[in-house]
Amino acid sequence: xxxxxxxxxxxxxxxxxxxxxxxxxxxxxxxxxxxxxxxxxxxxxxxxxxxxxxxxxxxxxxxxxxxxxxxxxxxxxxxxxxxxxxxxxxxxxxxxxxxxxxxxxxxx
Amino acid sequence: xxxxxxxxxxxxxxxxxxxxxxxxxxxxxxxxxxxxxxxxxxxxxxxxxxxxxxxxxxxxxxxxxxxxxxxxxxxxxxxxxxxxxxxxxxxxxxxxxxxxxxxxxxxxxxxxxxxxxxxxxxxxxxxxxxxxxxxxxxxxxxxxxxxxxxxxxxxxxxxxxxxxxxxxxxxxxxxxxxxxxxxxxxxxxxxxxxxxxxxxxxxxxxxxxxxxxxxxxxxxxxxxxxxxxxxxxxxxxxxxxxxxxxxxxxxxxxxxxxxxxxxxxxxxxxxxxxxxxxxxxxxxxxxxxxxxxxxxxxxxxxxxxxxxxxxxxxxxxxxxxxxxxxxxxxxxxxxxxxxxxxxxxxxxxxxxxxxxxxxxxxxxxxxxxxxxxxxxxxxxxxxxxxxxxxxxx
Numbered sequence: 001x002x003x004x005x006x007x008x009x010x011x012x013x014x015x016x017x018x019x020x021x022x023x024x025x026x027x028x029x030x031x032x033x034x035x036x037x038x039x040x041x042x043x044x045x046x047x048x049x050x051x052x053x054x055x056x057x058x059x060x061x062x063x064x065x066x067x068x069x070x071x072x073x074x075x076x077x078x079x080x081x082x083x084x085x086x087x088x089x090x091x092x093x094x095x096x097x098x099x100x101x102x103x104x105x106x107x108x
Numbered sequence: 109x110x111x112x113x114x115x116x117x118x119x120x121x122x123x124x125x126x127x128x129x130x131x132x133x134x135x136x137x138x139x140x141x142x143x144x145x146x147x148x149x150x151x152x153x154x155x156x157x158x159x160x161x162x163x164x165x166x167x168x169x170x171x172x173x174x175x176x177x178x179x180x181x182x183x184x185x186x187x188x189x190x191x192x193x194x195x196x197x198x199x200x201x202x203x204x205x206x207x208x209x210x211x212x213x214x215x216x217x218x219x220x221x222x223x224x225x226x227x228x229x230x231x232x233x234x235x236x237x238x239x240x241x242x243x244x245x246x247x248x249x250x251x252x253x254x255x256x257x258x259x260x261x262x263x264x265x266x267x268x269x270x271x272x273x274x275x276x277x278x279x280x281x282x283x284x285x286x287x288x289x290x291x292x293x294x295x296x297x298x299x300x301x302x303x304x305x306x307x308x309x310x311x312x313x314x315x316x317x318x319x320x321x322x323x324x325x326x327x328x329x330x331x332x333x334x335x336x337x338x339x340x341x342x343x344x345x346x347x348x349x350x351x352x353x354x355x356x357x358x359x360x361x362x363x364x365x366x367x368x369x370x371x372x373x374x375x376x377x378x379x380x381x382x383x384x385x386x387x388x389x390x391x392x393x394x395x396x397x398x399x400x401x402x403x404x405x406x407x408x409x410x411x412x413x414x415x416x417x418x419x420x421x422x423x424x425x426x427x428x429x430x431x432x433x434x435x436x437x438x439x440x441x442x443x444x445x446x447x448x449x450x451x452x453x454x455x456x457x458x459x460x461x462x463x464x465x466x467x468x469x470x471x472x473x474x475x476x477x478x479x480x481x482x483x484x485x486x487x488x489x490x491x492x493x494x495x496x497x498x499x500x501x
Contacts (some may be wrong), residue, residue, distance in 0.1 A: 023328045024403065029305055030329045032315035055247040 007072050007082045012037050036085070042070075045088030047103040055100035062092035062101060079101050110289050116280030119248045119287045120187065120213045121146035121274070123224045123255030125156055126295045127211075130182040133173035134164035137192040138225045139277040140215040146185055158313035158416060167192035171199035171210070178208035179317060182309040183259060186210070187275065190217035190231040196301075197235065203270040204239025204333060207305055209262030210270040211255060212240075216379065216430075217277045218465040222323050226466020227277040229379060229431035233407070233439045238334050241271040241340055242407040244378035248285040248363075251275045253357055260299050260347050266339040268305045277466065290355050296355055337409045344406060362411035364403040367393065371400030373481045377428035378440060381462070381469050385428070388474030397478050404440060412447045417443075420453035426477050426483045430463040437494050454482060459494045467498055 009016075015037035020026045033039075051062075056078055063071045063079050070085035071092060081092075093101040114122065120143045124132065134144040150156045160177075164170045167188050174184040188196060193214050205211045214235075218228035232242060243258060245251040251273065258271035275281055290298075308317065321329060345360050352358030366386050368374055375385045382403040392399045402418055402425075404411065417427065429438025436442060441459035448454065460477055463469040477497065484490055 020325070020328070023331055026325070026328045026332065028332060029317060030205065030319070030321055031306060031317050032319065033325055096369070 007070065007085065008037055012084070040084040041068075041070055042082075042084045042086055045083075045086060045106060047088045047090060048083065048087065048106045049081055049090065049092050049101045051079060051081065051086070051105050052100045052102070055098045057100075059097065061095050061097065065091050065095045067091060110114050110288050110291065112289055113284050114248060114287050115142065115282050115284050116245070116248045116251045116275045117142040117215070117282065118146050118188040119252040120152070120255055120275070122287075122289060123252045124185045124211075126289065126292060127185075127256055127259045127299055128158075128183065128296075128301075129185040129211075130158055131160045131162065131177035131184045133164050133170045133177070133184070134186045135164055135167045135170050135192060136217070137167070137189050139217060139281045140187045140189040140192070142282070143213055145477070147294070153298045167195040168199055171203065171212075173198045173208065174210045174212075175199060175203050175208055178203070178210050178304075179206065179306075181302065181304040181309065183263075183302050184208075184210045185212070187213040187215070189215040190219055193231050193235065194219065198350065199237070200235055200240055200270070202318065205329070207268040207333075207336075208270060209259070209268055209302070211258045211262060211273065212270070213251070213273045213275065215256065215275055215277050215281045225277060227279055227380070227430065228464050228466065229274070229429075229439075230464075232272060232274045233431050233433075235272065236408065236439070239269060239337070240408065241267075241269055241337075241344075243271065243273050243405060244407060245273060245275045245280065246380055246403060248280055248283070248287050249357070250406070251280060252287050252289065253351065253355070253359065256295065256299060257344075257347055257351055257359060259302075261340065261343050263302045264340075264343045264347070265303070265305075267336050267343050269333070269336055269340065274379065278280065279380045288355070294354065298350070341409050341411070341413075344409075351478050354395045359405070362404070362406040362409075363414045363415065363418065364405055365418065366401040366403065368400030368402060368422070370397040370398055372423045372485065373426060373478060374400045374402050374418065374422045374424070375391075375426050375428060375474065376402045376404060376440065376444060378407060379430065381428060381430055384469055384471060385474050388471045388478070391471060392475060392478050399478055399481065407440070407443075410443055410447065415444060415447050416451050416453055419448050419455050420451070420477075422455050424456045424458070424481050426458055426460055426481050428460050428462050428469070428477070430469070432461055432464065441494075456488075456490060458484060458490055458492075460495065460497045462497050473497065
């Protein structure tokens with residue numbers, strides 16, 4: 001997978017997590033403690049969507065319906081899942097008209 | 109200094125106007141309604157500029173709108189009572205948690221059922237743990253002064269917390285009295301425009317407020333509120349002193365002491381009932397009783413240090429609670445006893461539950477309490493710790 005061609009590309013690859021070592025380092029009010037560039041939600045997932053490109057017709061319905069959105073379009077026109085953010089809701093698999101996406105129990 | 113004869117509610121409305129509030133979001137509820145009616149009248153008459161009035165569908169929305177306004181840097185104000193305050197409860201935590209110095213007047217009203225519109229402090233005291241500062245006014249002047257100081261204290265760079273100014277239903281809210289109101293220029297000097305901790309309208313640097321705080325971070329933000337509350341004690345004293353220097357009414361003490369210097373028995377309480385208590389103190393003193401009054405102006409932050417200084421020199425404290433925490437005791441009594449536990453100050457303390465749901469507290473009641481306290485001190489032993497003073501037996 002081309003790392004730079006994910007949802008946030010290079011921006012995500014370079015993002016650093018905000019770390020506060022003492023109470024003084026924290027902002028006074030609970031404002032942004034970093035962004036989704038460094039705070040991933042993909043580890044909430046139980047089932048992961050796996051795309052079978054042989055069945056994909058590039059209709060982009062999965063890309064449109066993903067509520068996260070964790071699906072992006074690759075340079076070759078096929079869709080792919082950014083697993084750093086995919087929570088495994090299964091909406092893409094449910095909506096795919098050609099059943100090209102299957103939900104697979106993830107082993108960790 | 110201009111004087112006006114106004115109700116407690118109008119005093120609150122004038123104070124909000126003179127504080128140059130920019131957003132008012134409120135929902136009517138007896139006995140608060142005339143505050144927001146008066147503010148609406150200011151707008152209708154063109155007496156105020158740059159004031160956005162947001163009519164909302166509930167008190168929960170009123171506080172939500174104030175929070176949003178305050179997060180853009182605006183000075184926001186609202187007012188409510190009893191059930192309305194209870195409906196706001198969730199949002200009160202949000203205002204404090206997001207460190208937004210919204211100011212609210214709560215007109216103390218008894219919680220239903222049974223349905224009641226009369227004075228009782230349980231509504232505001234039930235908001236004790238929300239992170240709001242709480243100021244209890246004795247009279248209409250203190251309602252006015254309290255609102256002006258509330259903005260200055262809440263918006264202070266070391267505080268950044270919301271403030272509730274509390275007044276009694278009808279006894280203050282609808283009773284007319286003379287109130288000194290400084291000239292607008294003098295108020296502007298005392299209360300300059302707000303300098304917000306952050307503004308959500310900083311579109312060049314977008315950020316969120318109050319997003320997820322995991323167990324790794326939440327704790328530190330709680331500590332910061334606790335620390336700001338401690339700092340607020342100093343700020344209250346500074347601002348109260350400055351207020352006195354500018355306008356002649358000193359608020360540098362979080363507990364106002366009345367004739368306590370040589371007092372053996374001190375009546376402690378909050379709000380309008382303390383006016384009656386002071387009258388009773390004068391009469392009792394003329395009858396030979398060594399009594400005084402301690403009016404707790406600020407319930408949050410709680411004036412621990414001032415209470416200790418008072419308690420170490422008196423024999424008995426009668427705590428008059430116009431409120432009750434079911435399953436325990438009067439709320440001020442509970443707090444005051446707790447403060448003294450780890451100190452060497454051990455006066456005899458008795459809790460008198462008085463005036464719930466607006467029942468009158470008279471000078472004769474205070475005299476009877478003084479007599480009871482004197483007997484207790486002579487015997488050196490409490491007859492009972494909690495006395496439902498007015499109970500029909």
